[in-house]
Amino acid sequence: xxxxxxxxxxxxxxxxxxxxxxxxxxxxxxxxxxxxxxxxxxxxxxxxxxxxxxxxxxxxxxxxxxxxxxxxxxxxxxxxxxxxxxxxxxxxxxxxxxxxxxxxxxxxxxxxxxxxxxxxxxxxxxxxxxxxxxxxxxxxxxxxxxxxxxxxxxxxxxxxxxxxxxxxxxxxxx
Amino acid sequence: xxxxxxxxxxxxxxxxxxxxxxxxxxxxxxxxxxxxxxxxxxxxxxxxxxxxxxxxxxxxxxxxxxxxxxxxxxxxxxxxxxxxxxxxxxxxxxxxxxxxxxxxxxxxxxxxxxxxxxxxxxxxxxxxxxxxxxxxxxxxxxxxxxxxxxxxxxxxxxxxxxxxxxxxxxxxxxxxxxxxxxxxxxxxxxxxxxxxxxxxxxxxxxxxxxxxxxxxxxxxxxxxxxxxxxxxxxxxxxxxxxxxxxxxxxxxxxxxxxxxxxxxxxxxxxxxxxxxxxxxxxxxxxxxxxxxxxxxxxxxxxxxxxxxxxxxxxxxxxxxxxxxxxxxxx
Numbered sequence: 063x064x065x066x067x068x069x070x071x072x073x074x075x076x077x078x079x080x081x082x083x084x085x086x087x088x089x090x091x092x093x094x095x096x097x098x099x100x101x102x103x104x105x106x107x108x109x110x111x112x113x114x115x116x117x118x119x120x121x122x123x124x125x126x127x128x129x130x131x132x133x134x135x136x137x138x139x140x141x142x143x144x145x146x147x148x149x150x151x152x153x154x155x156x157x158x159x160x161x162x163x164x165x166x167x168x169x170x171x172x173x174x175x176x177x178x179x180x181x182x183x184x185x186x187x188x189x190x191x192x193x194x195x196x197x198x199x200x201x202x203x204x205x206x207x208x209x210x211x212x213x214x215x216x217x218x219x220x221x222x223x224x225x226x227x228x229x230x231x232x233x234x235x236x
Numbered sequence: 237x238x239x240x241x242x243x244x245x246x247x248x249x250x251x252x253x254x255x256x257x258x259x260x261x262x263x264x265x266x267x268x269x270x271x272x273x274x275x276x277x278x279x280x281x282x283x284x285x286x287x288x289x290x291x292x293x294x295x296x297x298x299x300x301x302x303x304x305x306x307x308x309x310x311x312x313x314x315x316x317x318x319x320x321x322x323x324x325x326x327x328x329x330x331x332x333x334x335x336x337x338x339x340x341x342x343x344x345x346x347x348x349x350x351x352x353x354x355x356x357x358x359x360x361x362x363x364x365x366x367x368x369x370x371x372x373x374x375x376x377x378x379x380x381x382x383x384x385x386x387x388x389x390x391x392x393x394x395x396x397x398x399x400x401x402x403x404x405x406x407x408x409x410x411x412x413x414x415x416x417x418x419x420x421x422x423x424x425x426x427x428x429x430x431x432x433x434x435x436x437x438x439x440x441x442x443x444x445x446x447x448x449x450x451x452x453x454x455x456x457x458x459x460x461x462x463x464x465x466x467x468x469x470x471x472x473x474x475x476x477x478x479x480x481x482x483x484x485x486x487x488x489x490x491x492x493x494x495x496x497x498x499x500x501x502x503x504x505x506x507x508x509x510x511x512x513x514x515x516x517x518x519x520x521x522x523x524x525x526x527x528x529x530x531x532x533x534x535x536x537x538x539x540x541x542x543x544x545x546x547x548x549x550x551x552x553x554x555x556x557x558x559x560x561x562x563x564x565x566x
Contacts, residue, residue: 117394122294148330148390148444150432154303155330155390156310157323159440193320200438226440229326229392230319 073216086219090168094135101136101165102186102194103177104128104235123234128184131236132175138165140187160227163187163197168220169206180204184233185225196235197225268357268373270418271458274337274383277422277451278302280415281385282331284424288407289387291399293327298396300329326442327391329400333383340380342423342452348377354462367467375461378454384427387447397445404429404447415451422453490517493549495560504548511541517563524552526562 070079093099110127113120120126141161148155163185172178179185185197203211203221211218279302286300301313314324354374362369389400407413408426415422430446483494484505491511493503516537518526528535529548541547553560 114395119394148324148442149303149332149386149388150444151386152303152305152332154305154310154332155301155314155324155328155388156307158321159323160321162438224438226438229440229442231325231327232392 070217073214077214077216082213082216082219085213086168086170089219090135090170093137093168093171097135097137099136099138099165100133100188101138101163102131102133102188102235103179104131104184104186104196104233105177105180106183120232123231126184126233129177131186132177134167134171134175134177136165136167136171138163138187160195162200162227163225164222165225166220166222169218172221179221179223184228184235185223186235194235196228196230196233198228198233200224200226268375268461268463269420269456271461272378272417272420272454272456274381274455276417277383277415277453278331278333280417281333281383281424281449281451284413284415285329285331285387288413289329289400289403291327291329291389291396291403293393293396298327298329298391300331302331302333305335327389327393327396330386330388330390332386332388334385337381337383340382340452340454342380342382342454348379352376369465369467372464372466373461374464375456378456378460380452380454383451383453385449385451387449388432389443389445389447391443391445392441394443397443400445415453417453420454422451425450425452489566491564491566493562493564495551495553495562497557497559501553502548502550504546507541507543507545507547509541509543511564511566513537513539513541513564513566515565517565518551521561521563522554522558523560523562524554526551528564 105128107127107129111120112125112127140163143161144159146157146159147153148157165185167179179199179202181199181202183199183202185199186194187197188194201222201224203223206218206221209215211220211222213219282300282302286297291298299317301310303309303313310324314328317328318324354376357373357375359370359372362371389397391397404426408424412423412425415424426447427450428446428448430448432444432446434440434442434444483496483503485492485494491513493505495501495503514537516526516528527550528539529550530539530541531546532548549562551560551562
């Protein structure tokens with residue numbers, strides 16, 4: 063972001079940039095080393111992906127181009143799978159829809175890995191040693207200056223990203 | 237009903253007709269319409285959706301599944317195209333049927349003829365080597381049903397919706413398409429087009445497009461068709477005894493030789509025993525004169541006959557149109 067740059071000075075009577083950085087580092091250490099929950103971020107390369115001109119949707123599961131996948135440490139929550147059916151008249155063509163994925167990630171984690179997560183990016187979650195499930199980002203949590211996402215109202219320090227399961231013929235990953 | 241199949245007006249003549257008679261049934265000739273069950277109509281509807289409304293994705297034809305309520309049904313149809321979570325993968329088409337079809341409107345609301353009457357629908361002849369047999373096909377009037385099918389197209393690509401929508405509208409641009417069920421053509425009408433997609437922003441998005449099709453069909457049960465065979469011509473073997481009935485009889489030990497009206501005037505017979513003839517009685521029996529020969533020799537009125545002697549009696553009649561009797565008195 064260009065333009066004017068201003069230092070955050072609110073709530074600084076008993077709190078400072080150093081305190082913020084210290085507490086952020088404690089949290090990141092806990093997440094990275096103690097919890098060690100990770101997801102794989104597939105940032106879609108929107109210029110290289112093959113899409114149908116007018117609709118901008120991918121032609122097949124191979125046509126989505128993505129940047130080098132990056133594994134990041136997060137705190138994640140996967141909702142319970144839901145028993146659903148495609149035919150709602152007679153409840154036929156049943157399937158077990160994977161629950162949504164939501165994860166919180168330190169903003170600094172993204173910065174350190176040189177990535178950003180955007181709406182429509184794909185997230186890989188290793189659920190078993192030989193199975194990875196893919197999700198598509200439905201809410202990238204980019205606007206994160208609400209109270210919950212700030213440290214004592216000083217500065218925002220993490221993002222909550224929400225994802226919905228992606229079809230295998232939409233994105234096949236790696 | 238497909239009346240052309242009956243081929244009633246196509247009369248074969250000459251050698252063709254002979255062959256028809258000779259080989260009528262053995263060549264598999266069958267003028268009766270095939271039976272139609274709900275299963276046949278369902279099967280043809282699945283075929284219609286699969287072939288006439290086919291959509292390609294990645295060079296492959298998108299599959300069509302006819303589902304029933306039993307859970308086994310979904311597994312047996314879709315096991316080939318599920319992911320590691322055993323979930324069926326889009327894109328695909330589903331065919332479901334209204335489970336309890338209503339009485340049909342194909343006859344414009346008119347009901348069937350009351351009673352379980354059988355109607356002649358065609359005949360042909362066959363020859364089984366001895367008999368000419370007329371084979372008659374009869375059937376009951378089929379009953380109509382309106383069957384509603386829901387076609388669901390599950391896809392995650394807008395472009396595929398365009399393709400299917402194009403196929404559907406092209407198929408029904410002239411009001412109705414047709415199912416060919418066992419040779420019977422049944423009209424299909426596009427009743428409704430709907431959208432049951434999931435558009436929830438925070439959930440998985442998937443297109444589910446609905447097309448409701450109504451088939452105006454009819455059902456012919458197998459027992460509604462009967463085949464009757466009746467013999468129309470038979471070659472009868474008659475043995476005729478060419479011997480004339482004996483005109484020589486015995487009465488009171490006399491031998492009576494009869495000459496029917498307009499018959500020949502010479503009667504020849506063999507003696508069946510030994511006789512001594514003492515006279516010949518001809519009075520009042522329409523005989524003017526007579527001559528008797530035994531074994532070729534002329535005899536008088538008193539002569540002997542031995543067994544197997546050949547006797548020839550020749551008379552002259554007064555009136556040829558009257559009966560004559562000559563009595564050899566023993």
